Amino acid sequence: MxxxxxxxxxxxxxxxxxxxxxxxxxxxxxxxxxxxxxxxxxxxxxxxxxxxxxxxxxxxxxxxxxxxxxxxxxxxxxxxxxxxxxxxxxxxxxxxxxxxxxxxxxxxxxxxxxxxxxxxxxxxxxxxLVETADASPLDKPASAQDDALAMQALARRAVAHHADKDLSGxxxxxxxxxxxxxxxxxxxxxxxxxxxxxxxxxxxxxxxxxxxxxxxxxxxxxxxxxxxxDMPSHVFAALQRIAYDADRDPGLAPYLPKGGMMAAIRALHRRFAAEPTRVTIRDAQGRTHIVTLGAQDLQRALLAHTADAAEWPAFILSLYHRHYEQWARETVADRSAGAVTLIGPLVDSSLAMSDDHAHLLWTDPAVELLGTWNFEANLASAPEWPTPDMGDxxxxxxxxxxxxxxxxxxxxxxxxxxxxxxxxxxxxxxxxxxxxxxxxxxxxxxxxxxxxxxxxxxxxxxxxxxxxxxxxxxxxxxxxxxxxxxxxxxx
Structure with missing residues (x-):
């Protein structure tokens, strides 16, 4: 309207x-x-x-x-x-x-x-203030460590391209x-x-x-x-609450493994920890893409579609039943070059976090399932951004x-x-x-x-x-x- x-x-x-x-x-x-x-x-x-x-x-x-x-x-x-x-x-x-x-x-x-x-x-x-992020390759699994290196490079490029501005402000x-x-x-x-x-x-x-x-x-x-x-375990607890209702939904019941949504997530974790998979798709222009998806790609995928929780269980269960096409299409888009809004990392790097919060992040038990995507790139690139650490x-x-x-x-x-x-x-x-x-x-x-x-x-x-x-x-x-x-x- x-x-x-x-x-x-x-x-x-x-x-x-x-x-x-x-x-x-x-x-x-x-x-x-x-x-x-x-x-x-x-x-x-x-x-x-x-x-x-x-x-x-x-x-x-x-x-x-x-x-x-x-x-x-x-x-x-x-x-x-x-x-x-x-x-x-x-x-x-x-x-x-x-x-x-x-x-x-x-x-x-x-x-x-x-x-x-x-x-x-x-x-x-x-x-x-924006900067263009480089595309990531499709022929190997993604990793938070590569993402951190890319964020460091983006920070250096952003500072160089905005030399007429005072990004420290x-x-x-x-x-x-x-x-x-x-x-x-x-x-x-x-x-x-x-x-x-x-x-x-x-x-x-x-x-x-x-x-x-x-x-x-x-x-x-x-x-x-x-x-x-945020703490990975707190994020994972939100997924568990969504899963509770999904496990009781009649429409999803025929797709659920024994143990429900959480069992499906654990099975996916074991599957991709063992080996990555390659998925061939065609985009809207008819071009063929071969996408390699690994264990750390899965960590990111576990949080996909949670903005509308009604979509999340179907997406995860599609992966559980080895229907990877939607995931691969989304990965092609995610790994493409794109604009990054600079005030996000500038503010985050300046606020940073206390030492005890950082310790809890790195040692959180849910890191095994969700990875370090939420924080590793920002922490690694913080010295490259010119905003000062504001302190505890x-x-x-x-x-x-x-x-x-x-x-x-x-x-x-x-x-x-x-x-x-x-x-x-x-x-x-x-x-x-x-x-x-x-x-x-x-x-x-x-x-x-x-x-x-x-x-x-x-x-x-x-x-x-x-x-x-x-x-x-x-x-x-x-x-x-x-x-x-x-x-x-x-x-």
Whole structure:
């Protein structure tokens, strides 16, 4: 479903911010539902490196949708995830996703003004820092060690290709300071924060460096400052929870081995630990590819399709029954050359992790099944990236009185629910909502089956009241997809 524009929205351009501290333009558009969105869109000019007085200026895009009537509550600053997610295209794009995002943003008017800020180094009204990663060969299995070498080479190439920029300035404290600068520029004394995934990590940084400006926060799919790289066992526990429902699904039953999904995973692990396999496929252009898939390819594949958990069991069971074609096609795409958003490794390398977290990562028992893909390349390439290590004083949690509502799904394989559980002791005024069967999604999407919980979130953003918030919400079990071949068909 497309979005009908009542009038041309304000243009998205980068250059005005380089001449003035802030530029704001007004716009209006009408959704196909008939709702009119009145908004402001603008560019904030900030130093690229906040530690250097003569640093060049860069632009950061933002937008504001004012509440239809005053609520007396602080504005809500909506922080996108990623890193490397640009969202201001919602005002110009005409697809259903843009319309849904705008409707979601308008709903915040029940609590207060909404301010959306994009990320330094990846914003439509500034610069989008990217580098092209080299393709990986198809004739040998992938390995995390080769991936680490490739990331080191990419880091050196990125620094050389962006010699006119100061990449050392893309640290999490700079992201936090950008929020504070926009707050001041828009004339707000205090703000509330709303973010998921990297947006939650960004919000935690704002609370760390500028606690005096934060009234309250709603964070989902939480990524603590010391958990840019999550424990494999926590990720595997999310897979086990998905597998529990999959093992009880009637449609999948004919495909399951004795012992269910976890038995299928162990069998695949043994199979590919013994030897790799070669798969021949044809792409959409009719070209033939021979793909070699090994034990470490399987480690990566175990997490494929978990963004939509309803697809994951069918994918794994297809591999169990030796139907490798879909996996091989996805591997061809994964090993192709492609663009890498630089602010991700720049921020991750700067945050790094504490020594004890690193020890737990390397010695985690689930590394055998999931490998070191989640962290090895970043750790190996960290010395090549110019952002400085911010130290344990920044990344380790500390007690804060700021009221926070955490919303976290227990099927989240990107930022496991254990992340929130580990933070709770440091937030005495926090409230956690565990959403059973929810994945890596925003708060309101996770709570889509509970209108009361969503209303309570808006009430919390407006008043700070937590009385109506649940502690547990359960989504219904999904209708799992089944493999695209009859049961008993083994290749």
């Amino acid at each position: 497309s979005t009908a524009l009542a009038c041309a929205p304000a243009p998205i351009a980068a250059q005005p911010a380089l001449r003035q501290p802030i530029v704001i333009e007004s716009g209006s558009l009408t959704l196909t539902s008939g709702e009119t969105v009145q908004y402001e869109i603008g560019t904030l000019s900030v130093p690229e490196n906040r530690n250097k007085p003569l640093s060049r200026r860069i632009g950061i895009g933002f937008a504001r949708i004012k509440a239809p009537r005053p609520t007396g509550a602080p504005p809500i600053f909506w922080l996108p995830g990623g890193p490397g997610l640009t969202v201001l295209g919602a005002f110009t794009e005409k697809d259903g996703a843009a319309q849904a995002r705008l409707r979601s943003w308008m709903s915040f008017g029940a609590a207060g003004d909404l301010v959306v800020i994009e990320q330094r180094g990846y914003t439509r009204r500034g610069e989008m 893309y640290t999490i404290d700079a992201f936090a300071a950008d929020v504070d600068d926009l707050r001041k520029a828009l004339g707000y004394s205090r703000i509330s924060l709303f973010g998921g995934s990297f947006g939650s990590q960004w919000a935690l940084a704002v609370m760390r460096f500028h606690p005096e400006i934060v009234e309250r926060a709603v964070l989902s799919s939480v990524e603590p400052l010391n958990n840019g790289f 004083a920044v990344r380790l949690p500390r007690v804060t009185a700021i009221p926070v509502v955490f919303v976290h799904g227990d099927w989240d394989t990107s930022t496991p629910v254990e992340n929130t559980l580990g933070l709770m002791p440091y937030f005495p005024n926090a409230h956690a909502i565990r959403v059973h069967r929810a994945g890596h999604d925003g708060a309101f999407y996770q709570l889509r089956e509970s209108a009361a919980a969503k209303r309570a979130i808006y009430d919390f953003l407006r008043t700070g009241e937590t009385a109506g918030l649940p502690t547990d919400v359960a989504l219904p079990a999904p209708r799992f997809e089944v493999p695209g071949f009859p049961p008993g068909t083994v290749r």
